[in-house]
Amino acid sequence: MDFNDFDIIYQEKRALIKNKDKIVAELKQNIGEKNVSTKQIDILAYTKDTSLIAMNWTMEGKIAGLPEIITWPANTSHIIEILKVANREKIPVVPYAEGSGVVGGAIPVKGGIIIDMKRFNKIIGINNKNLSVTVQTGTNGMNLERYLNSKGYTGGHIPQSLYTSSVGGWIAHRAAGQFSSKYGKIEDIILGMKLILPTGDKIKFDPMARAATGPQLDKYFIGSEGTLGIVTEATLKIWPYPEKRALISYAFPTIEDSLNATREIMREHIFPAVIRIYDADETLRHFDHIEKAKNKVMTIFVCEGNERLVDLEETITREKCEGNSGIDCGKEPVDHWFETRFKVTETSMFPPYRIVADTIEVAVMWDDASKLYHSVVEATEKVEGNLLVSAHVSHFYPNGVGFYFTFGGVPGKGKSQFDFYKECWNTIIKATLESGGSISHHHGIGINRSHWMDKEWDGGLEVMKKFKDALDPNNIFNPGKIYEKTWNGGDK
Ligand SMILES: Cc1cc2nc3c(=O)[nH]c(=O)nc-3n(C[C@H](O)[C@H](O)[C@H](O)COP(=O)(O)OP(=O)(O)OC[C@H]3O[C@@H](n4cnc5c(N)ncnc54)[C@H](O)[C@@H]3O)c2cc1C
The missing domain is CATH 3.30.300.330 (GMP Synthetase; Chain A, domain 3)
Structure with a gap:
């Protein structure tokens, strides 16, 4: 079977690797035979991420993007060796974690070498006094959260893809968990990190409470979606496991009533960990068994943390909901949400x-x-x-x-x-x-949004391109994303 006979969606962007056999042999020599593969079964596994359209293509026997070499580096020296070869031969490299991204970020639109980060899976340690955990970035989200829970903490970052995403993928895509209204998005949670730049140089940002040391360069790499280097290690905030949880739900006559109630709650500096407003269609889809929510807008809340604070948060949350025509639906809708929140x-x-x-x-x-x-x-x-x-x-x-x-x-x-x-x-x-x-x-941006970046950022995109050129002079890191328009069709 030759994949090149298949319909490859991003085919026109690909450049085949010259002297591939020699390069594969060199990589095997430098990072170990078992850490490099060109087997068809491995290649096929890295042709897409979890973009839903890629699932439709799979049903039709089509391939999103086709890499040529798969690597599983086990340490930073291995990554540096891969980058030496890639820079010399001008071969695209795509950092790949768990492939749960949904906008094409990890799809190798220009082929090349996949750098799979799953072997970077060590939890290095918890610092109780600093309330932080340091991990290698290939660590799976659920493994990390279970580890933290077993020691009496939570990371507070619980994306729906917790079971199928990694710390590196979260940082690369500026991810948000279901509990973000209290604990923040990943950019609020990260305290420090280590990276390997496209040139192979190492750079580190030590964990720090806050700093005023010029522009904060670390922020520039959060959300860079594998285009500016590879994040290998990160230090994240953690929290003592919540003492109490209050489960609250209200059904509102309109989405505006619900938006008003939640806005008023946030204005009080009250941060329920979870808030979710479902419009009338989604209320019907997810809560049709809740009689009081019929033809209404269901809104659920989870307040958690210190018991006395949770009691106060609950009181204020209820006051604001009832002041905006909310009807109390009890804790059952929230129990239902907890039971189904990872069901996709x-x-x-x-x-x-x-x-x-x-x-x-x-x-x-x-x-x-x-x-x-x-x-x-x-x-x-x-x-x-x-x-x-x-x-x-x-x-x-x-x-x-x-x-x-x-x-x-x-x-x-x-x-x-x-x-x-x-x-x-x-x-x-x-x-x-x-x-x-x-x-x-x-x-994030991935493929699906890259052709809108000039509208989103206006002149800022040109500045971003200059940073990209300076950091990645051979444009080998995840080309075809963020700064380039990969979709050529569609009405803009
Ligand atoms: C059912 C489902 C539910 C989801 N729910 C959420 C949600 O609640 N919140 C949310 O934010 N997202 C959600 N997502 C999207 C996705 O899970 C996130 O974008 C996630 O952060 C991707 O992580 P990953 O490890 O799978 O990364 P991948 O998909 O493998 O890679 C994503 C991007 O990150 C880059 N990358 C990966 N690792 C590194 C690294 N170490 N250094 C540099 N670049 C790297 C890749 O090149 C790629 O551009 C969901 C997806 C699915 C399928």
């Missing part, structure tokens, strides 16, 4: 029916929140073939929120699944920008 079968059910679906998360300040929600829903409903568009609000700040939209449908006559997918994506991103929002809250 809904999305993988669609491709076998040739339905194209995806989720898109965006951010917005409070004053534009309601406008953004209605504009996105109205615009997406108009896309030919659209069957579904709904949203929940899952991340809350005193100044704004993160929305999470879901769409699904079938391509109109003469259009491919990819055409329909791109049209829905572009419609939602366009409506977001026109409503004053930011095009991503936590999934």
Whole structure:
């Protein structure tokens, strides 16, 4: 079987490795025979991430992107050896962790070498006094959280993909967990890190409470999506495991009532760990068994931490909900959420029916929140073939929120699944920008958003390109992402 006979979606971007046999032999010599593979079964495993459209392509026997060599470095010297060869031969390298990214960040659109980080999986240690944990970045999220729980702590970073994502992937994509309204996004949680730059130079940012030492360079690598180097180690904040949890839910007549209640809670400097507002469609989908929530907007809260503070947070949360026409639905909806929060079968059910679906998360300040929600829903409903568009609000700040939209449908006559997918994506991103929002809250840019970066960043993108050129002179690190437009179609 030759993969080159398959329909490869990003084929036109690929450049085949010259003298591949010699390069494979050199890599095996330098980092060990078992850490390098060109077997078809291994190559196939790294052709995609968890972008939902890639699942549709798999059903059709299509391949997203095709790497040529897979590597599993076990230490930083191995990574440096790989980069020596890649820089000399100008071969693309793509850092790869657990492949749970959903915007194509880890898809090797220009082929090349995969650097899989899974062997960087050591938990180096907890510092109780500093409330921190230091880990290698290939560490799986659930393994880390279970370890912390067993020692009496939580990391507070619980993405829905906890079982299938790594610390490095979180940092690379500026991830957000379900408990982010209390503990923050990963950029609020990280205290320090070690990196290998594209040139093979090492750089480290020691864990520090705060510093005023010029512009904070470390921030520039958080969210760089494998384009500016490889994060090998990180020190993250941790917290004592919560003493008490209060589970609260209210159903509101409209999404505006619910947005008002949650905004008023945040204004009081009250931070429930979890807040989730489900619009009327999602309330029907997830809470149809809750009688009081019929035709309403379900909103759930989890307050956690010190018992006395939790009691106070609960009192204020209830006051604000009841002051905005909320109807108390008890703790059952929150129990239901806890039971189902890692269940993701809904999305993988669609491709076998040739339905194209995806989720898109965006951010917005409070004053534009309601406008953004209605504009996105109205615009997406108009896309030919659209069957579904709904949203929940899952991340809350005193100044704004993160929305999470879901769409699904079938391509109109003469259009491919990819055409329909791109049209829905572009419609939602366009409506977001026109409503004053930011095009991503936590999934990142990858392929799906790169052609909108000039609108999001305006002149800032040119500055970013200069940093990229300076740090990665041969443009070998995850090319075709963030700074380059990989989707050539779609209505902009
Ligand atoms: C069902 C489901 C639920 C999800 N829920 C959430 C959620 O709640 N919150 C959220 O934020 N995201 C969520 N995601 C998206 C995804 O899990 C995150 O983006 C995650 O952070 C990716 O981690 P990963 O280890 O799988 O990285 P990968 O997908 O392997 O890689 C992602 C990107 O990071 C780069 N990268 C990986 N490791 C490194 C490293 N060590 N150094 C430099 N670059 C690196 C890669 O090159 C790539 O660009 C979800 C995804 C799925 C499928």
